[in-house]
Structures are given as C-alpha cells and as structure tokens.
Amino acid sequence: MARMKFICDAERCIECNGCATACKNEHEVPWGVNRRRLVTINDGVPGERSISVACMHCTDAPCMAVCPVDCFYRTEDSIVLHDKDLCIGCGYCFYACPFGAPQFPQAGAFGLRGKMDKCTFCAGGPEENHSVEEFRKYGRNRIAEGKLPACAEMCSTKALIAGDSAVIAKIYKTRVTTRGNGEALWGWKMAYGGSEKVSDNLGGKA
Amino acid sequence: MRTIAIAAAALALAACHEIPQDAVKPYAGKEDTKAYAGDTFKGDKMAYEKALDQRAQFQNDYAATREAGKSK
Numbered sequence: 001m002a003r004m005k006f007i008c009d010a011e012r013c014i015e016c017n018g019c020a021t022a023c024k025n026e027h028e029v030p031w032g033v034n035r036r037r038l039v040t041i042n043d044g045v046p047g048e049r050s051i052s053v054a055c056m057h058c059t060d061a062p063c064m065a066v067c068p069v070d071c072f073y074r075t076e077d078s079i080v081l082h083d084k085d086l087c088i089g090c091g092y093c094f095y096a097c098p099f100g101a102p103q104f105p106q107a108g109a110f111g112l113r114g115k116m117d118k119c120t121f122c123a124g125g126p127e128e129n130h131s132v133e134e135f136r137k138y139g140r141n142r143i144a145e146g147k148l149p150a151c152a153e154m155c156s157t158k159a160l161i162a163g164d165s166a167v168i169a170k171i172y173k174t175r176v177t178t179r180g181n182g183e184a185l186w187g188w189k190m191a192y193g194g195s196e197k198v199s200d201n202l203g204g205k206a
Numbered sequence: 207m208r209t210i211a212i213a214a215a216a217l218a219l220a221a222c223h224e225i226p227q228d229a230v231k232p233y234a235g236k237e238d239t240k241a242y243a244g245d246t247f248k249g250d251k252m253a254y255e256k257a258l259d260q261r262a263q264f265q266n267d268y269a270a271t272r273e274a275g276k277s278k
Contacts, residue, residue, distance in 0.1 A: 002255060064231055073233040076240065083235025126238040130245075144241045146257035152265065163262030171266040178268060 002164035003059070003078040004121055006152065007172050008051040011179070012159035015040055015050040019151035019160050023054070026122065026150040027139025033103040035119040036151050052151065052160045055080065055101035055119035063093035063102060077143070077164075079121040084137045087115040121162070122149040 015038050023029065023036045036054035057080045064072035064080060071086035072093075093116060094102040107114030124141030127134035134141060142150060152162035161168045241247075242254035263269060 002258065067231075070232050070234040072231070073235065073238065075238065081238065083233075086235045123241060124238075126236040129239050129241070129243065141241070143258075144244045145246050146254060146261065148258065148261050148265075153261075158265055158267055161262075161265045163258060163265070167259060167262045168265070171262070174266065174268055 001076060001078075003166075004057055004163065005078075005165040005168060006052075006054065006056060006149075006160060006162050007168050008053070009159045009161070009172065009175065010049040010051050012157045013038075013050040013052060014157055014159070016156060018154050018156055019052045022150040022154035023119070026142070027120075028135075029117070029139070030105050033105050033117050035101075035103065035117065052155075053099055053101075054151070055097075055121070056099055057119075057121055062096035062098070066092045066096040068092060073126070075123060077121075077123075079123045079143070081120055081123060081125050081138075082116065082118070083126045084115045084117075085126075089113045089115050091116075119149075122147070 017038055020034065020036045020038060027035070029035055036052060038050050039053050040048060040050040042048040057078060059078065061072065061074070061080045063082075064074070067082075068090060069086050069088055071083045072080060073082070074080055089104060089107070091102075091104065091113060094100070094104065101118045103117045105114040105117060106112065120138050122140060122142035124130075124134045124144065125138030127137065129141050129144040140150075142148070147153065149162045152160045155161075161171060240249075240251075242251050243249055247254040247257070
C-alpha cells in the first residue's frame, strides 16, 4: 500500500510558480484560493531558497483531529481528503494545519467563509470518479487515471516530486548523493550540522 | 515461588506491547470510490499501483539520462 507524499527540493526550485499555475488550471480553482503556493526564504539575498507548499497529506493529520464534523478521511494511498457536503467552514483545520493548506473561498458579499478547499493530491473527493460533481467540488481526479499530481508532473526542474514515499525518497536520495558530495550530503550532519550522532547535538534525543 | 516468578514476568512484559498512538477518527461523510475502480483500471489494484510507480520514475531524471552516479 502506497503512502503518497510530496517532496520539494529547495536546491532545484527556481520559484517559477509553474506548480501553482498547473494546479489552478487543472482544477479550475477559484480566485482567492491557493491550493499550492511558493514560499521563498531570504528573497533577493544570495543563497535564497524557495519551496512549493500545499497539503502534505500528513500521516497523523491535525486537520483530521480537530474537525468537529469529522469530514476528513484518508484513502488507501494515505491521501487526506474531505467531504465538502459535510464541511461547515469553521476554520479549525486552518488553525491546526502547520502548512496553511486549508483555503476558504469567500462565499458571500460580507466575507462569509465558504467550505474548505485544499490540495487533493489530484485524487478528487467522495463523489463518483470523473463525475461532474467531483470536478465541481474537488477538481480533476488524475490519480484514478494512473497519473500523479499536475504540480509535480509540470515542474520544469523536477524540484517538486510526488508519489509513494518510498519511491520518491529513493529518487531524492539518488539526486542528493549524485550532486557532487556523495553521502556527505545526506543525513543529520548535512541537515543540522555537528555530529552524526543525534545524542551529541543540542536538543537531540538519543 | 516459580508460579509467582512467571506471573511477575508476565505482568512486567505486559507493559511491552505497543499501544496504538492514534485513535481512529470516525469519518461521517460519503463513501469514496476507490481510485482504481473506474474505467482506467477496472478494479485492478495491482495495475493501478504499477502505473503510479512507473509514473513516479519519470520524475527521476538521473534514470532518464544515464545511470545514477556514473558519468557518460
């Protein structure tokens, strides 16, 4: 059983917004709703880094934990989806999500909050696959066509990769170890500095 | 004495099993159709998983151009 995830390679992302555009186009996402967006750190400064952020389809999803109407579910492939017919637009999931993934379209003239919308990993929602209703509420169901999310497949530098976590982690590791510094570019030391041993580092747990 | 030792060991080991950390949250919404249930895969889960795996490999540009880690 697959566990679907995204990885964004900050070394490759060129902040082209191709992923966000592909997502908007694929699902005809309304104005004001951004299922995917780019976050840039140290913008304009040498060494700036960008990553593409959307719902990360958490294994222990906080949105799912806080939802008062229990409208979230997880598919066989660990994709976190929700039922819009049940959603009351309370916004708890937005507060709980560490990635700011849940989006709320304006549903009226007075800033009334509509039903939550978020990245579906291009897997639609609880409607019949490829039905008009599914497209209207959740967007296109590419997964049911044997395709991966449009954002990752459209990524020109292949910074954003999507798929089964075991498969994409392997792809990413191959990439990192081939960049020139071999195994040194993988693991704790590269990510956090200091010793390879977790227990030797500040705040590290043995 | 032996019985007490066995009982004590059993009691001590009882704490070693893994307690599920995440309680199963009920889902109150509509049942979703399986991704492989449509016309494309006609319920064939294996074919569906294979298709996604193959598709994921297209993202590996090292595999597409040359064998990873080796220069031409």
